[in-house]
Amino acid sequence: MTEAATRHTPGTPCWTSLMVHSLSATQDFYHALFDWEFAPGPQQLGAYVRALRDGRPVAGLGELPPERQLPVSWLTYLSSNDADETAEMIRACGGTVAVGPLDADEAGRMLIAADPEGAVFGVWQEDEHAAQRQTGAPGTPVWHELTARESGAVAKFYQMVFGYEPGAAESTPSPDPGRRTLHLAGRPVCAIRSVGRALPRDRGAHWMTHFAVADVDEAVRRVAELGGRVVEPPSDGPTGRAALVMDREGAAFTVVRAAGT
Template sequence: MAAPPEGTPCWADAMFTDVEGAKRFYGDVLGWTFAEASAGSGDYTEARADGRAVAAVVPPMPGQEGTSQWCLYFAATDAAATAARIRDHGGELLMEPMRIGDLGTMCLARDPGGVVFGLWQAGTHEGFGAVAEPGAYCWAEVFTREPEKSDAFFPAVFSYRSERLEDGADFRVYDLGERGVLGRTRMTDDLPPGTPPYINVYFTVADCDEAVVRATDRGGVLRFGPTDTPFGRFAAIGDPQGADFSVIDLTTTTGGTPTTADVE
């Protein structure tokens, strides 16, 4: 399988103080199984859905303990060149491009509004082994209190086009070519006070309501939903260690697809 085009979401991981607890939670909620931890890579543990790589969990490095959060990685053909564009457009590098053996090269960064994300230049590890299937990644949205900064930054770094939905909401879709690859929404007071800006990752499930029950029974917190949309029935959840994510049943849709305007 060829590496995805630059700017395509290609991987997701999260640091958890209680990695075994995270494995139990996501194994029960999303049906994940887990590979053997890689001691040489900080006990980085790959999560799998139907045998294919879909995400990873890892313990925090010393000094990075705190609330967990999912990190989304974007494909880069040249991580050093993309890192330079991040700097040029007001972003901050949290980790310079670093080669991970023959797997690839990673980089961590933050947009001018505080949204943390990663870059991944593929080597032998090309990224998601499955998307839009039960247990696998399917979508993500930038949640920010300063949307104008993200709207200037991400299209400049990844050559996205930006389209605004015509329903009055402050929501945009970033397109790569002819395909929407990332959403951007303004954070509201519905989120817990002090919630930092972040990228909300959506994982596919066969039944949204059943996934919510499994999550809340195992210590998760329902943030929003379940609710029907033209794209699927979804719910936003906080896991027991504070990492926010969403689940979506792509087969249950309601209404027509919203129209967009202001292609940039």
């Protein structure tokens, strides 16, 4: 469950970002949890910083305008060779485009959209800096998963827009029959998990970012100490040891054991 360290194939999760009400407090939380440092990022949508591990970007943090009292959540971006063309495909396939496409300084071109079930995601038309991102190590995003009521129809949407390979998810038996893995060029890149009526009413369909950590149990203890919340305690599952947590502002994310730790 690691992201490619080279320029991403269109449809591959390539970035994750979080818009919050207090940027400084959120920086303190993730610095203490993941040892992130920060550098200024594109400012088109307001104050924004890039989180760095060993000098390489791993995620983005932005600040919401004071008048926008919205719930916060991590946003998964899917790679595109042409954000404008992808925006048209999203609309044609039953999704909506809420922001953009627009240029994000030298970083590329982006948009924010929602699929037919209402799950919000981003699209990023990357530049050559994609290869400089830090991936796979503790403190970096290593997997992205869509939680939806029913995976069939929404999977068709993503297959039509991004070209995920039809039938790849069913080629081998899955230890979790509710999870449909999406492939590109024969490689698993993300997944859709069908939960039916168990879908949280306060969140609806949503993308989830999984961050690698050296020790899941220690990371969960650290989240609680820093003022976050443990939603699902550590457990061993089909993809290894993991836990679902929230930061101080209620943004949910999963921590998973990093490969080789």
